[in-house]
Amino acid sequence: MTKQPDFDLDADEIITAAVEILEEFGLDAVSMRNVSSRLGVSPVPLYSRIGNKEALLDAVADRLLADLPPPENTGERWDEYAARWTQELRARLRGARDSRLMLSPGRDAYVEASRPLVAAMRSAGFAADAAVQACRLLTWATVGFTAVESGVQPARRRRRGSRPGGDPGGVDAAEADTLFDLHIRYVIEGIERDAASDGVKPSAPSRGRSRR
Numbered sequence: 001m002t003k004q005p006d007f008d009l010d011a012d013e014i015i016t017a018a019v020e021i022l023e024e025f026g027l028d029a030v031s032m033r034n035v036s037s038r039l040g041v042s043p044v045p046l047y048s049r050i051g052n053k054e055a056l057l058d059a060v061a062d063r064l065l066a067d068l069p070p071p072e073n074t075g076e077r078w079d080e081y082a083a084r085w086t087q088e089l090r091a092r093l094r095g096a097r098d099s100r101l102m103l104s105p106g107r108d109a110y111v112e113a114s115r116p117l118v119a120a121m122r123s124a125g126f127a128a129d130a131a132v133q134a135c136r137l138l139t140w141a142t143v144g145f146t147a148v149e150s151g152v153q154p155a156r157r158r159r160r161g162s163r164p165g166g167d168p169g170g171v172d173a174a175e176a177d178t179l180f181d182l183h184i185r186y187v188i189e190g191i192e193r194d195a196a197s198d199g200v201k202p203s204a205p206s207r208g209r210s211r212r
């Protein structure tokens with residue numbers, strides 16, 4: 001690789017190289033030395049432009065979560081949007097290949113990604129604190145599920161007639177999808193019950209919101 005002048009390097013190039021290493025070799029391979037080697041520079045400019053390794057990993061996580069929220073559909077109910085939002089979050093988390101990178105729900109990227117979901121709930125009649133609470137529950141439910149999911153193994157011998165996720169021997173990919181849908185549906189149904197006690201109509205649509 002042709003050595004690149006250190007002063008030409010910017011933060012986006014550094015993060016892109018780190019993401020490439022993550023996707024090819026996993027989280028443990030993401031180091032300042034490996035990233036600088038891929039870019040053909042010394043590690044010095046990485047520290048001046050990004051900070052330490054922890055800051056680099058934070059930047060990688062932010063990149064993987066960027067532009068996460070799906071567009072809202074006209075007349076879509078908040079619970080429908082919430083289900084699609086969690087599916088997109090799950091897909092991004094699975095793409096990270098290593099749950100350790102994402103097990104920090106306090107990341108700013110999660111806050112930014114949650115804004116459209118909170119707005120959809122607010123438009124449906126949720127109080128501000130109830131919408132934030134509900135969004136946090138859905139985020140944590142998705143992050144936790146995906147972390148556990150990353151370590152599951154399919155059963156060696158499938159029992160006939162068992163419901164998805166009901167075989168103690170393991171879970172295959174299709175069953176994990178079914179379990180996730182159930183997991184999120186149960187969380188949403190609980191949110192709906194609490195919202196109804198606050199006077200919010202269950203499964204109320206977002207009023208006048210469209211992101212198409």
